[in-house]
Amino acid sequence: MTQVTGTQLRHAARRTLADRAPWLSVLPAAAWAWWFVVVAPATVALTYAAARFPSTGWERFALLTTAASIAQLTSMRITRRRVFHPAIVFVVTGVLLLSPEQLALMCLLQHFPDWLRQRYSWYVQPFNIANYVLASLAAWTAAHAVGSTLGGSTGTMAVTGVAAASVFVVANRALLAPMLRLARGLSLRATALLDLEDVTLELVLALMAVPLAALWRDGLELALLALAPLTLIHMAQRAMHRLELASGTISAQNEHLEEANRLIVQRSTAALEALSATVDARDTYTAGHSKRVRVYALALSGELALSDAEVEAVGQAALLHDIGKIAVPDSVLLKEGELTAVEWMVMKSHPAEGARIIERLGYLDEVVPAIRHHHERPDGRGYPAGLRGGEIPLVARIIHVADALDSMTTSRVYRAAMSREAAFAEIARARGTDFCSDCVDALMRAAASGALVVEAAARPILRVASL
Numbered sequence: 529m530t531q532v533t534g535t536q537l538r539h540a541a542r543r544t545l546a547d548r549a550p551w552l553s554v555l556p557a558a559a560w561a562w563w564f565v566v567v568a569p570a571t572v573a574l575t576y577a578a579a580r581f582p583s584t585g586w587e588r589f590a591l592l593t594t595a596a597s598i599a600q601l602t603s604m605r606i607t608r609r610r611v612f613h614p615a616i617v618f619v620v621t622g623v624l625l626l627s628p629e630q631l632a633l634m635c636l637l638q639h640f641p642d643w644l645r646q647r648y649s650w651y652v653q654p655f656n657i658a659n660y661v662l663a664s665l666a667a668w669t670a671a672h673a674v675g676s677t678l679g680g681s682t683g684t685m686a687v688t689g690v691a692a693a694s695v696f697v698v699a700n701r702a703l704l705a706p707m708l709r710l711a712r713g714l715s716l717r718a719t720a721l722l723d724l725e726d727v728t729l730e731l732v733l734a735l736m737a738v739p740l741a742a743l744w745r746d747g748l749e750l751a752l753l754a755l756a757p758l759t760l761i762h763m764a765q766r767a768m769h770r771l772e773l774a775s776g777t778i779s780a781q782n783e784h785l786e787e788a789n790r791l792i793v794q795r796s797t798a799a800l801e802a803l804s805a806t807v808d809a810r811d812t813y814t815a816g817h818s819k820r821v822r823v824y825a826l827a828l829s830g831e832l833a834l835s836d837a838e839v840e841a842v843g844q845a846a847l848l849h850d851i852g853k854i855a856v857p858d859s860v861l862l863k864e865g866e867l868t869a870v871e872w873m874v875m876k877s878h879p880a881e882g883a884r885i886i887e888r889l890g891y892l893d894e895v896v897p898a899i900r901h902h903h904e905r906p907d908g909r910g911y912p913a914g915l916r917g918g919e920i921p922l923v924a925r926i927i928h929v930a931d932a933l934d935s936m937t938t939s940r941v942y943r944a945a946m947s948r949e950a951a952f953a954e955i956a957r958a959r960g961t962d963f964c965s966d967c968v969d970a971l972m973r974a975a976a977s978g979a980l981v982v983e984a985a986a987r988p989i990l991r992v993a994s995l
């Protein structure tokens with residue numbers, strides 16, 4: 529018999545609640561709790577304010593509410609987390625000039641046009657209104673406490689204004705932070721509510737209310753001039769917004785370009801590898817040669833504990849090492865008899881020619897030295913540069929051994945294939961002279977561990993030796 533656990537019961541209860549009231553599921557339960565903690569007292573304050581609305585001072589109330597509503601409509605998102613709120617100027621002016629009842633109703637009415645535009649989800653706007661009501665009432669309380677303490681002394685208006693502005697900004701953020709945490713799981717840092725630039729901008733907007741309120745006492749015309757800097761701030765924020773958009777577009781275009789570049793490199797490399805395989809296929813004896821060299825070279829890389837980037841270079845160098853043979857005519861490449869001295873010179877030009885082809889691409893630079901020097905010998909008797917020992921790039925030394933193993937174990941026009949054992953013995957004999965000692969040792973270890981397995985498709989076509 530199965531038992532229903534407490535967790536299952538809670539989940540079932542939550543499901544039933546969500547089925548009955550789907551609107552509840554838009555926020556987690558804890559976020560709804562905070563929503564009610566903020567919205568409930570603000571609703572009480574608004575009801576009280578509506579019941580006791582003063583019969584005087586209508587003009588200021590109407591002007592400030594209209595200005596705040598228009599400013600609220602011009603709010604704009606600067607970055608993903610930052611919104612420019614010019615309405616703050618008028619709300620804090622209201623804190624300094626209006627009664628608490630007028631102030632609370634102003635915070636409600638200023639959000640109406642914005643609400644009608646449906647900029648936010650239905651449950652966001654009541655929270656925003658309640659936030660403004662509570663934060664502005666806290667600012668009003670602080671301003672009047674400071675004002676009554678200082679009395680009519682010099683600078684009272686300035687200190688009162690600073691208190692109102694600071695308390696509004698702090699209270700607004702203090703009410704918003706828990707909601708962002710509970711609803712979206714954002715940490716305080718992630719909300720950007722403590723971002724110095726953001727706090728400074730809002731504080732400056734709030735402080736603009738102080739001269740506006742002070743000048744308004746002497747007449748509205750002069751007070752309006754105090755709003756001139758708001759235009760400048762607005763223009764600067766719009767410019768910043770456009771820059772943000774442009775920066776986003778540039779980033780997106782960069783990503784597209786990088787993706788396109790990656791595809792071009794991928795396809796060009798694939799085309800080159802196909803070309804290299806075609807070069808192999810010119811001679812039926814060497815068909816699949818590069819693929820097998822890659823298998824052996826990668827096995828050696830594993831034994832030599834190369835880095836991922838080096839292994840990648842080994843793989844590409846192996847597939848492309850003989851691409852320079854594209855410049856060697858069939859009369860030389862496929863000649864059945866011995867090559868003349870001139871023909872040998874043409875044949876020996878293929879590493880440098882291959883390096884030149886790959887060098888021109890510009891994105892496989894790490895592979896170029898390996899291609900150029902894959903016929904060098906530690907004793908200095910190789911070509912094209914006659915490098916010795918450690919002067920030869922490691923990737924080139926690896927390719928040289930892998931190349932030799934495949935050449936010895938496949939039939940050529942001029943000789944039959946050797947057995948692997950015979951090839952290993954031959955390579956071991958030339959350890960340190962023809963072949964790099966470390967690479968030969970790695971080859972022997974790879975052979976012992978069974979790592980030199982070539983897939984069926986890349987296996988050489990073995991021919992019976994003809995005498």
Ligand SMILES: [Fe+2]
Pocket residue numbers: 849850878902903931
């Ligand atoms: Fe070669």
